[in-house]
Amino acid sequence: MRLETTGLRAGYHGGTVLHGVDITVASGEVHALVGHNGAGKTTLVHALAGLVPATGGRVLLDGDDVTRHPTHRRARRGLALVPQGRRVFASLTVAEHLTLVKASGPWTPARVLDLFPQLAQRRGHRGAHLSGGEQQMLAFARALLAQPAVLLLDEPTEGLVPALAKQIAETVASVRDEGTAVLVTAPSLDSATSTADRVTVLTGGKTGVSADGDTVRADPGVIVAALALHGEATPTE
Ligand SMILES: Nc1ncnc2c1ncn2[C@@H]1O[C@H](COP(=O)(O)OP(=O)(O)O)[C@@H](O)[C@H]1O
Numbered sequence: 001m002r003l004e005t006t007g008l009r010a011g012y013h014g015g016t017v018l019h020g021v022d023i024t025v026a027s028g029e030v031h032a033l034v035g036h037n038g039a040g041k042t043t044l045v046h047a048l049a050g051l052v053p054a055t056g057g058r059v060l061l062d063g064d065d066v067t068r069h070p071t072h073r074r075a076r077r078g079l080a081l082v083p084q085g086r087r088v089f090a091s092l093t094v095a096e097h098l099t100l101v102k103a104s105g106p107w108t109p110a111r112v113l114d115l116f117p118q119l120a121q122r123r124g125h126r127g128a129h130l131s132g133g134e135q136q137m138l139a140f141a142r143a144l145l146a147q148p149a150v151l152l153l154d155e156p157t158e159g160l161v162p163a164l165a166k167q168i169a170e171t172v173a174s175v176r177d178e179g180t181a182v183l184v185t186a187p188s189l190d191s192a193t194s195t196a197d198r199v200t201v202l203t204g205g206k207t208g209v210s211a212d213g214d215t216v217r218a219d220p221g222v223i224v225a226a227l228a229l230h231g232e233a234t235p236t237e
């Protein structure tokens with residue numbers, strides 16, 4: 001499935017945050033969207049999921065205009081979101097989280113637990129008693145059970161130690177290799193972007209510089225420069 005936005009605008013009562021976002025994510029591709037805190041990454045993934053209404057432009061799924069479709073209709077088309085901050089249920093166990101979603105398709109609870117062996121060991125633990133990394137894995141695993149054709153991951157490596165961040169990035173790549181279209185956000189070039197096929201910078205609510213992943217890995221300068229132009233210093237890893 002192909003997710004595409006053209007001139008997407010969205011915001012809150014306080015004002016417009018997205019001033020024209022053009023981004024495409026195709027099947028079997030990881031597209032990393034990089035932007036500083038406050039750039040509008042979360043607003044964008046929420047607008048894509050239908051949680052924040054678009055005030056202009058379009059969201060297309062395989063060419064169909066879903067700009068005005070509610071969240072559940074987009075979900076039915078195969079769009080899934082792993083929200084920033086994970087949002088797992090504090091009182092439910094890992095196993096219970098994985099039975100909340102009726103899995104019918106290639107991703108089964110057993111298969112997602114194979115992907116995250118740490119979670120398998122914590123099957124009986126409640127959300128509140130998981131580490132940040134385990135919560136991220138659980139949120140990721142839960143999204144996979146929805147059999148996503150397009151997966152949106154909002155800062156999935158935020159606050160994780162490098163080894164766990166790397167594991168998440170590798171899992172993102174293996175999900176991509178099964179044909180899923182993946183959009184992943186990050187504040188800078190880091191492990192979350194290390195397996196990206198394309199990297200695009202979001203600044204001032206607009207998509208700007210964009211380059212393919214291999215080009216960025218060979219020379220991150222163009223992305224780093226685009227980020228540095230906008231305020232904050234660019235953290236390096
Ligand atoms: N629920 C909200 N209500 C009003 N303003 C918001 C809300 N969420 C985010 N914003 C504002 O929108 C801008 C972009 O925020 P956000 O999309 O969270 O950026 P990012 O995810 O890149 O850090 C910020 O100025 C933020 O203060």
Ligand SMILES: [Mg+2]
Pocket residue numbers: 041042043084154155
């Ligand atoms: Mg955010």
